[in-house]
Amino acid sequence: MTKDVVALTERMPDTWTLLAGLLSGGPDTRLATVADGAVVQLTDADGRPLASVEAPMLVQVPGEVRRLLGLDADRPVWWTEVRAATTAKGGDRLAGTIATRLVTRLGGAVWPPAALVPDVGTPVRDVVAATPAAAQPAVDVLTDDVAVVIQDRPVIAMTAWLSETLRAVADSERALQLVTPPTARLSLPTRAVLSGLPNRWVVQDPGRGYFDGLSGAELRWENGSFTATGKLADGYAPPTPPTGRQLGVSVRTRHRATTDLLLGGALEEAWQRLTGTLPAGWGTAEPAGAPWSREELSTYVRERAEPTWLVVVGQPDRPAIATLRVSVTEGGVEEDMTLTVGHPEGGPEPAVTELPGLAAELAAHHGLVSLLAQQRHGRADLTVPCALEGPPEPVGFALGPGEVPEIGLTAARRAPSAGEPVQLGPASRAGMYYPLAEVGWGGFQELAQHLRATDGRGKPAEEGAGGANGPESTGP
Incomplete structure (x- = not known):
């Protein structure tokens, strides 16, 4: 699934601090910018992406960190997204190291907590890149018909990355298919985007295979996209007990x-x-x-x-x-x-x-x-x-x-x-x-x-x- 990590820092990451984090990939890596400079990519020597770091944003609104990540933040924090290439071997460790270096220098916390790396002094040298699926850093699989984004977060929010990806997907006349585990929930802004075809919320459940998270339709990967089989997925039912x-x-x-x-x-x-x-x-x-x-x-x-x-x-x-x-x-x-x-x-x-x-x-x-x-x-x-x-x-x-x-x-x-x-x-x-x-x-x-x-x-x-x-x- 996803290899997203968020650094929540007490102070704004400056250029040198970000560079220190990006050097986690070792001396053989390269830097590039995408999305009009809003995202810095760490690539291998051949230009294949290993990790992407979004421009930090200041979150001054009480409760936003808890709403989206489940962490308490009693003061404004700088939110920096780090996304490792899903197909890159060792990418999750690289993303965790970048975020940990930011937090070590600036104070704060890493989400998910398990991504915190105890020893960040040694660069992560054994990350193996794969051929990029698309120029958009959030896209994991690109076909003629769809762009597939794989995420595993408690709440799948309409982040700047996902919003930019949606715009690019629409411009290319493709559909967005968002793949998550069954534990993920959508924010209402994200649900609005995925509530009608051709876009789709795809849930990957080890016991039930793939199904549409909003309708329960059983899905399968066919001809470069997730399509409905005409059946309802086993066990798709109302949530219990009622929650409000x-x-x-x-x-x-x-x-x-x-x-x-x-x-x-x-x-x-x-x-x-x-x-x-x-x-x-x-x-x-x-x-x-x-x-x-x-x-x-x-x-x-x-x-x-x-x-x-x-x-x-x-x-x-x-x-x-x-x-x-x-x-x-x-x-x-x-x-x-x-x-x-x-x-x-x-x-x-x-x-x-x-x-x-x-x-x-x-x-x-x-x-x-x-x-x-x-x-x-x-x-x-x-x-x-x-x-x-x-x-x-x-x-x-x-x-x-x-x-x-x-x-x-x-x-x-x-x-x-x-x-x-x-x-x-x-x-x-x-x-x-x-x-x-x-x-x-x-x-x-x-x-x-x-x-x-x-x-x-x-x-x-x-x-x-x-x-x-x-x-x-x-x-x-």
Whole structure:
């Protein structure tokens, strides 16, 4: 499996300290940079990679180290990823030696603890490289159709490496297939990437062979990729006992593009209403390293001037995680966010009663386009095991005041839902919230069909398209 090691150091690794760690391979090794200089590779004399070291990142957000690695860190740490080539004999020892040298000089800890090398004075000379599978340092096997990444971590997070690999794989029109042992769990950002074909989470179980971690479909390696056999893997079942519930909201907002636009307001409002706290931190990947700041987030997005994907995390004692995508469209600046809040069994109930008020606030002050709230049984720590989990059920849907005129206020008020629709704001600029907890996805589909079937005057779309005298009256 994987040969990933993380050095968690008290001080920032400087150039000379990193070089000292990279010299663990002995005098016959060479250095190269990839990923626009963000990754330093240790190679053999023929240029074949032995290990890769990512640029250190400062993690200032409490709880991120524990969430992803299971280690306590009571102060900010510098997180440096070291990944040995999976096919390199002795690569795990080399990665451990590099990380141990960093920690020895700078203080801190090595993950996994077993990778700590007692004696780092002697270079690791007997590492045998294999022909590289791909230019991306995280890819272990590359075929015409897929890029295979092999990892063994407690939580498979959307790290900078995995995010960059996903981008490169998509650019090459391949699928990403992530192979893990059955003990691994996915973070929600990673699950979102692997929840639909062609990407796939492949679980390698000595007793059951290969199977899809999200669907339980039995898999086999055939023609250069893992493909389904049409059978369900033996023993794929719901996790026991139940571990909690999750409340998720997916929100789209739209704003006028101005130089002083402050992003993240809708996300912050949803976070406060559903958790009672503010977000703890944000970043461009996991771990989220920077403390929460709408100002800094907005500056970062503005300087990129291109679609930007971000992850936002909650306080250690209040599990919550969100992804945020910001893009510029013809209509303005759009924010697409998905926030999920974890609730342990026996703890406070999911804040479903807050949803109409949240929708009203977003409609009045944050450019709400739409909101969909869902609830499901799942782990309260918001990680995803390779076991059958029940599907989410809708609990509420909302449209912003810019969308209701396209339907007509009267038609929007008469739309079917589990209870009386709630008007958001005055009639001159009204949004609508629809409770759905009692009607499920069938009720949501009925609601969606009703909203699509009317025009801005609340008439059926076929009638409204042609006016009172029929379709012919619309001609030139």
